[in-house]
Amino acid sequence: MQEDELLTIGRFARLCRLSVKQLRHYDDVGLLRPERVDRATGYRYYATGQARDALTVALLREIDVPLAVIAETLAARGTDRALVLRAERDRLAERIARDRERLHLLDRLAADRAGDHEVTTTHEPALRLTAVRAGCGPADLGAATAACVTRLLGALAGTPWTPPIRGLFPLDLVEGMRIVVGVPTGTEDDPPGTESSVLPEGPALTTVHIGPYAQLPLAYHALLGRMHAEGLRATGPAREEYLVTPHEADPEDLTTRVSIPIETERAAA
Amino acid sequence: MQEDELLTIGRFARLCRLSVKQLRHYDDVGLLRPERVDRATGYRYYATGQARDALTVALLREIDVPLAVIAETLAARGTDRALVLRAERDRLAERIARDRERLHLLDRLAADRAGDHEVTTTHEPALRLTAVRAGCGPADLGAATAACVTRLLGALAGTPWTPPIRGLFPLDLVEGMRIVVGVPTGTEDDPPGTESSVLPEGPALTTVHIGPYAQLPLAYHALLGRMHAEGLRATGPAREEYLVTPHEADPEDLTTRVSIPIETERAAA
DNA sequence: GCTGGACCCTCCCACCGAGGGAGGGTCCAG
DNA sequence: CTGGACCCTCCCTCGGTGGGAGGGTCCAGC
Numbered sequence A, B: 001m002q003e004d005e006l007l008t009i010g011r012f013a014r015l016c017r018l019s020v021k022q023l024r025h026y027d028d029v030g031l032l033r034p035e036r037v038d039r040a041t042g043y044r045y046y047a048t049g050q051a052r053d054a055l056t057v058a059l060l061r062e063i064d065v066p067l068a069v070i071a072e073t074l075a076a077r078g079t080d081r082a083l084v085l086r087a088e089r090d091r092l093a094e095r096i097a098r099d100r101e102r103l104h105l106l107d108r109l110a111a112d113r114a115g116d117h118e119v120t121t122t123h124e125p126a127l128r129l130t131a132v133r134a135g136c137g138p139a140d141l142g143a144a145t146a147a148c149v150t151r152l153l154g155a156l157a158g159t160p161w162t163p164p165i166r167g168l169f170p171l172d173l174v175e176g177m178r179i180v181v182g183v184p185t186g187t188e189d190d191p192p193g194t195e196s197s198v199l200p201e202g203p204a205l206t207t208v209h210i211g212p213y214a215q216l217p218l219a220y221h222a223l224l225g226r227m228h229a230e231g232l233r234a235t236g237p238a239r240e241e242y243l244v245t246p247h248e249a250d251p252e253d254l255t256t257r258v259s260i261p262i263e264t265e266r267a268a269a
Numbered sequence C: 001g002c003t004g005g006a007c008c009c010t011c012c013c014a015c016c017g018a019g020g021g022a023g024g025g026t027c028c029a030g
Numbered sequence D: 001c002t003g004g005a006c007c008c009t010c011c012c013t014c015g016g017t018g019g020g021a022g023g024g025t026c027c028a029g030c
Helices: A009-016 A020-028 A047-063 A067-075 A081-111 A143-155 A213-229 B009-016 B022-026 B050-063 B069-073 B079-110 B141-155 B213-229
Strands: A006-008 A043-046 A118-123 A126-137 A165-169 A177-184 A193-201 A202-210 A238-244 A255-261 B006-008 B042-049 B120-124 B127-136 B167-170 B178-182 B196-201 B204-208 B238-244 B256-262
Touching: A006 A009, A009 B213, A020 A043, A020 B079, A043 A047, A047 A067, A047 B213, A067 A081, A081 A213, A081 B079, A118 A255, A126 A143, A126 A165, A143 A165, A143 A177, A143 A213, A202 A213, A213 A238, A213 A255, A213 B009, A213 B050, A255 B213, B006 B009, B009 B022, B009 B042, B009 B050, B022 B042, B022 B050, B042 B050, B050 B069, B069 B079, B069 B238, B079 B213, B127 B141, B127 B167, B127 B256, B141 B167, B141 B178, B141 B213, B141 B256, B178 B204, B213 B238, B213 B256
Parallel strands: none
Antiparallel strands: A006 A043, A118 A202, A126 A177, A126 A193, A165 A177, A165 A238, A202 A255, A238 A255, B006 B042, B120 B204, B127 B178, B127 B196, B167 B178, B167 B238, B204 B256, B238 B256
């Protein structure tokens, strides 16, 4: 850089497609410090050579890359830079995937299909499951369930079992909750890696959900809404029965029976 | 609701899959007020009948619907509710579309294609355009440009003109900036609805961008980076020439020549 | 040299939705 | 009557930006 003229913040901002406010903020957080700051007046002066970095910041901000990641990007020259950007790319891809699920769910809500999720009162039989357990949070519920299913089927290799696969889920979705996935087997001897789980018989509120697992909250919404409307209380974790599974059908046609065991039937006259 | 038991905030939170903090917040903002608040102690008590709304809030928050929209949803019973949700759906769809463009751009950045956007110094000839103008902000630049093109082609019906279509864009992207879209025509008589725009001849920094228009910022990044690195100054708005347009090719193959007129060539030895 | 206006400074507040924590009061079963 | 679970309010934090108040600085034109 031969001369490297010094520019005031306003001029520099216009050059780099950033606002004065932004530049001051980036100075504060150490992302892009002015070449020189006048001690007496506090005026910031930027070198024209800083425009390259500033333009990069502007470009990345335009696509909503967080400042922390931009800082990494500026710090990492060469191949590392591509790595940082690739990581950010992956985060964005993941967000898009989540958003598409949300969109799908919203579609279904907006479609005004009030007839969806008809809730009925049923009597669930007692059941002894050969099962695996896992802990998870509300966010990784789907992943944890899928992992359980894989683990269960692996442990059951060779042992006969009766479809459908069933899952038990606490009604309180909190960090560190415990889920159970199991199937009825004829035997009392649980294969290594599994344990038994006994479901008591009793009345339950039940509905059938057709669609992707990401839309299961709709079924719970219907069940819990009904439960509270009738002043009923749950007596245990919710049960899901995977009647049509991803191995057999498209996400749109997955069929899941969901029931919540309740205290007792009251005449709802 | 016959009895409608009153629940403390903690119990109600567990029933509805919301946190106590959230419920207090929703009370503060008026989204979901407790049935009764004890004057002496400030304790909030919720009726079981409120669980329906609370569950709806929880469901919508899970898919990131803003509280304001949730409030509308709760207020709008019946068909209106579907309308509100549909509007939210559309917003989300739009966001996904934007994110996909971002992802695309990030892909290109992460692909480490440093050879992209080779910048050369050229000498641009003087040009007289028959043009239309518009004002816009940084966000609606693309839409405004497309609208200008449509308007221009409509006004030019019957008048012969020379491809490519050209656009003029201020380097300072601010709210209320003015853009120009035009083409060279043989005549001095501008058709109704158009005006003339004269481009002076002179040196310029030029690059060719191949890809969607949403990725044009990459070209500007290269051009402006080079401009500042060499201590050059722009003397006017940037010019874009749409060599391969959306009518002719896929987004990936769109070809645009971008140049920024500069003050004078300096020996960069 | 003086003046006006464009420019710059710092500091505080707002947005959005939630979480964390301090410091203190309340409820109820043992 | 005591302990522990529960509840309260108030304030701070996150990210990134914008707005505005209140005040200093720079420079061109006279």
